[in-house]
Amino acid sequence: MLLKDKVLLVTGGSKGIGRAIAVQAARQGAKVGINYAGDESAAESAVKEIRALGGEAFALRGDVADPASAPAFVNAAVEAYGRIDTFVNNAGICPFHGFLDMPVDVVDRTIKVNLNGAYYMCQAAANQMVSQGKKANGFAGSIVAVSSISALVGGEFQTHYTPTKAGVLSLMQSTAIALGKHGIRCNAVLPGTILTDINKDDLADEKKRSYMEGRIPLGRLGQPEDLAGPVIFLACEEMAGYVTGASLLVDGGAFVNLQ
Ligand SMILES: NC(=O)C1=CN([C@@H]2O[C@H](COP(=O)(O)OP(=O)(O)OC[C@H]3O[C@@H](n4cnc5c(N)ncnc54)[C@H](O)[C@@H]3O)[C@@H](O)[C@H]2O)C=CC1
Numbered sequence: 001m002l003l004k005d006k007v008l009l010v011t012g013g014s015k016g017i018g019r020a021i022a023v024q025a026a027r028q029g030a031k032v033g034i035n036y037a038g039d040e041s042a043a044e045s046a047v048k049e050i051r052a053l054g055g056e057a058f059a060l061r062g063d064v065a066d067p068a069s070a071p072a073f074v075n076a077a078v079e080a081y082g083r084i085d086t087f088v089n090n091a092g093i094c095p096f097h098g099f100l101d102m103p104v105d106v107v108d109r110t111i112k113v114n115l116n117g118a119y120y121m122c123q124a125a126a127n128q129m130v131s132q133g134k135k136a137n138g139f140a141g142s143i144v145a146v147s148s149i150s151a152l153v154g155g156e157f158q159t160h161y162t163p164t165k166a167g168v169l170s171l172m173q174s175t176a177i178a179l180g181k182h183g184i185r186c187n188a189v190l191p192g193t194i195l196t197d198i199n200k201d202d203l204a205d206e207k208k209r210s211y212m213e214g215r216i217p218l219g220r221l222g223q224p225e226d227l228a229g230p231v232i233f234l235a236c237e238e239m240a241g242y243v244t245g246a247s248l249l250v251d252g253g254a255f256v257n258l259q
């Protein structure tokens with residue numbers, strides 16, 4: 001088990017990629033805390049799934065765009081488990097919309113959730129890790145952010161979204177520098193197109209879906225579980241102890257497929 005007796009928190013952990021990370025972390029021996037936005041039954045079912053595996057989990061509701069949600073989530077974990085070892089910043093939204101008539105509230109909300117939320121959450125987690133201090137092996141914890149292939153390339157209907165994903169990647173690079181001396185590693189995963197609720201409507205268009213599939217050398221769109229292994233690897237100090245400020249594309253090869 002790669003995360004035996006470690007504590008892992010994940011934002012937006014009730015479904016999609018966050019849930020797959022939470023469940024795999026529990027399989028790897030971690031105690032898990034899940035932040036979720038509003039769907040209580042999805043959060044309860046994630047906690048139930050982890051407990052059925054013999055793991056420990058709790059879920060706490062909180063809008064990541066609200067700065068108060070971050071210390072509340074971290075404090076709940078410390079109360080439940082005494083410490084945190086890995087913080088996974090995953091929560092995000094992508095309301096597809098054209099550029100020229102993009103409503104101001106959609107831009108603002110996307111930035112607040114995806115980028116500001118990541119900042120508040122990672123800062124609260126880092127402060128907790130710093131206060132815990134370094135263990136005998138020199139590590140105090142790790143942060144993994146779910147950025148995107150969209151940090152590197154654009155999307156016609158994602159002009160408000162792709163800058164937030166570039167921002168999250170940049171946040172991991174800068175926090176890797178700021179937190180290295182405290183024994184905290186910060187890395188990003190960059191998923192390609194993964195089948196979740198975030199793109200269900202967009203990919204309901206068969207033409208778009210088969211175009212996206214056709215771009216992928218491995219021949220299929222991603223599943224949430226495809227992200228779990230890479231995140232656990234980056235979280236694991238025995239496996240990735242010298243990895244910080246790094247980004248890992250998890251896209252079936254889509255990014256490199258020019259022609
Ligand atoms: N599905 C994909 O193709 C890709 C997704 N991503 C990123 O992966 C992350 C997870 O998305 P998916 O699992 O795909 O979508 P999803 O829609 O299944 O999950 C998003 C999660 O974020 C939570 N969330 C949304 N707004 C929130 C808020 N204000 N406060 C707290 N939680 C909130 C949702 O409740 C949900 O649990 C996002 O950051 C997304 O940008 C990145 C690249 C590709």
Ligand SMILES: C[C@H](O)[C@@H]1OC(=O)[C@H](O)[C@@H]1O
Pocket residue numbers: 094147148149150155165191192193194198199202
């Ligand atoms: C939601 C999209 O399908 C998804 O989001 C990303 O970050 C990827 O680039 C995909 O476009």
